[in-house]
Amino acid sequence: KKRMQLHIYDTKQQVAEAFSKYLTEFIASRPAVHMALSGGSTPKIVFDKLATDYATSIDWKKVHLYWGDERCVAPTDDDSNYKMTVEHLISKIDIPEENIHRIKGESDPQEEAQRYGKVLQSKLPNGANKIPQFDLVILGMGDDGHTASIFPHEIDLWHSDANCTVAIHPDSGQKRVSITGKIINNSEAVAFLVTGESKTEKVQEIINKTGDFEQYPASLVAPESENLHWFLDAAAAKGITS
Ligand code: 6PG
Numbered sequence: 527k528k529r530m531q532l533h534i535y536d537t538k539q540q541v542a543e544a545f546s547k548y549l550t551e552f553i554a555s556r557p558a559v560h561m562a563l564s565g566g567s568t569p570k571i572v573f574d575k576l577a578t579d580y581a582t583s584i585d586w587k588k589v590h591l592y593w594g595d596e597r598c599v600a601p602t603d604d605d606s607n608y609k610m611t612v613e614h615l616i617s618k619i620d621i622p623e624e625n626i627h628r629i630k631g632e633s634d635p636q637e638e639a640q641r642y643g644k645v646l647q648s649k650l651p652n653g654a655n656k657i658p659q660f661d662l663v664i665l666g667m668g669d670d671g672h673t674a675s676i677f678p679h680e681i682d683l684w685h686s687d688a689n690c691t692v693a694i695h696p697d698s699g700q701k702r703v704s705i706t707g708k709i710i711n712n713s714e715a716v717a718f719l720v721t722g723e724s725k726t727e728k729v730q731e732i733i734n735k736t737g738d739f740e741q742y743p744a745s746l747v748a749p750e751s752e753n754l755h756w757f758l759d760a761a762a763a764k765g766i767t768s
Pocket residue numbers: 564565566567568569595596597607665666667668669672673674675
């Protein structure tokens with residue numbers, strides 16, 4: 527498989543700027559874009575950038591927003607990825623309500639994983655393989671190498687036949703609904719947004735393919751399309767050797 531494309535910048539703000547440009551061109555070049563969003567600190571900076579400098583340069587009406595994962599809490603809870611996205615992006619852009627497809631963190635997790643899996647099946651175009659296909663999946667990576675809400679201790683969930691699954695955060699025990707590897711690796715494009723010192727070690731192992739990299743869910747992200755991008759700041763990218 528082709529190597530991922532690395533985009534490395536000095537600062538987080540430059541990462542946000544570069545990804546916003548990438549996304550602007552990505553959206554401009556397509557009639558419609560179905561994309562999955564992520565929670566986490568770096569996506570938040572990106573949403574702020576998009577909401578200020580790119581609010582009017584992107585035609586948000588052709589964009590459909592989904593989530594790669596959600597914490598099983600109410601949409602008004604500070605832990606909700608949906609709430610974070612409303613505050614930092616959705617409330618500031620001109621996007622139709624019907625284009626927002628959130629995971630309902632307040633519902634029964636198993637039922638919601640099934641329901642959202644069906645939403646993906648019915649709303650997204652299918653690839654030749656009949657698997658729902660996002661145009662773009664945006665991912666963060668946790669300090670432990672998790673991505674979406676697939677954690678190292680539950681790496682089997684990555685390989686699930688289902689579109690969505692219920693995961694459990696290893697420290698807090700909080701339940702999450704997450705898309706699986708099947709959906710992530712079927713996306714037309716995948717972009718990681720990863721910044722800061724706390725990510726250096728796992729980024730180094732995953733990109734250099736050393737150490738325990740195979741035990742980190744983020745290392746399993748390898749879309750069939752071979753269209754994989756890692757947007758990193760210098761702190762996170764410090765250990766990359768090749
Ligand atoms: C979530 C995320 C998760 C996140 C990483 C990175 O809902 O928790 O989608 O995958 O992106 O944990 O988060 P930080 O950037 O805050 O470290």
